[in-house]
Amino acid sequence: DTAVSQTPKYLVTQMGNDKSIKCEQNLGHDTMYWYKQDSKKFLKIMFSYNNKELIINETVPNRFSPKSPDKAHLNLHINSLELGDSAVYFCASSPTGGFQPQHFGDGTRLSIL
Amino acid sequence: GQQVMQIPQYQHVQEGEDFTTYCNSSTTLSNIQWYKQRPGGHPVFLIQLVKSGEVKKQKRLTFQFGEAKKNSSLHITATQTTDVGTYFCAAGGGADGLTFGKGTHLIIQP
Numbered sequence: 001d002t003a004v005s006q007t008p009k010y011l012v013t014q015m016g017n018d019k020s021i022k023c024e025q026n027l028g029h030d031t032m033y034w035y036k037q038d039s040k041k042f043l044k045i046m047f048s049y050n051n052k053e054l055i056i057n058e059t060v061p062n063r064f065s066p067k068s069p070d071k072a073h074l075n076l077h078i079n080s081l082e083l084g085d086s087a088v089y090f091c092a093s094s095p096t097g098g099f100q101p102q103h104f105g106d107g108t109r110l111s112i113l
Numbered sequence: 114g115q116q117v118m119q120i121p122q123y124q125h126v127q128e129g130e131d132f133t134t135y136c137n138s139s140t141t142l143s144n145i146q147w148y149k150q151r152p153g154g155h156p157v158f159l160i161q162l163v164k165s166g167e168v169k170k171q172k173r174l175t176f177q178f179g180e181a182k183k184n185s186s187l188h189i190t191a192t193q194t195t196d197v198g199t200y201f202c203a204a205g206g207g208a209d210g211l212t213f214g215k216g217t218h219l220i221i222q223p
Contacts, residue, residue, distance in 0.1 A: 031207070031208070033210050033211075035210070035211075040215070041150075041199055041215075041216050041218070042213070042215050042216070043156070043201065043203075043211075043213040043216075044213070045209070045210030045211060045212070047210075048208055048209065048210045050208055053208070055208055055209060055210075057210075090155060090156070094206065094207075096207075097207075098207065099143065099144045099146070099161065099163070099205065099206040099207055100206060100207070101146065101158040101161060102146075102156075102158065102206065102211060103158070104155040104156045104157070105155060106154075106155050107155050
């Protein structure tokens with residue numbers, strides 16, 4: 001019944017590794033997002049994806065790449081992980097059209113050793 | 114893009130006291146959304162304001178959008194322990210995603 005689900009919930013890995021976080025929504029929404037929340041709880045948009053159109057926040061390193069196999073899924077792949085990547089990553093979705101409420105997943109807490 | 118400043122960063126109140134968080138922008142905003150994040154949880158949508166001077170209420174919560182659409186506030190009357198969490202304002206949405214304020218952490222002392 002979970003509307004936006006992310007896996008894994010926790011991810012602990014070493015610097016330099018490559019990892020992926022999966023996100024699925026069953027709300028029938030057309031737009032999906034990835035946000036990063038740092039240790040001070042600041043939330044920042046990383047990507048939005050709608051009908052195969054990807055909008056990237058210019059501050060996101062190109063080590064981060066979203067992949068969408070279909071409109072219900074938006075996965076996040078991260079190459080060459082760095083210490084500064086430690087954060088909580090939230091997936092979200094919303095209907096298309098105007099400014100709509102966003103529904104967030106439970107988050108993935110990424111810790112880099 | 115739009116930027117929103119939110120104050121205070123932390124607010125300690127006694128249970129039963131009122132609480133207010135403020136959100137300001139140097140530019141006119143198309144909309145303001147408010148979210149609540151419980152400790153260890155994820156942001157949950159509370160409300161959206163789009164009209165100049167708009168006021169909306171949800172039980173003990175009152176949301177306002179300024180006449181110039183450059184500021185907004187969330188006021189909670191008679192706080193309860195269930196109100197604990199971080200309250201975020203956010204502008205925009207759609208294809209560009211939301212621009213969040215830094216949040217106000219509400220701490221309630223019984």
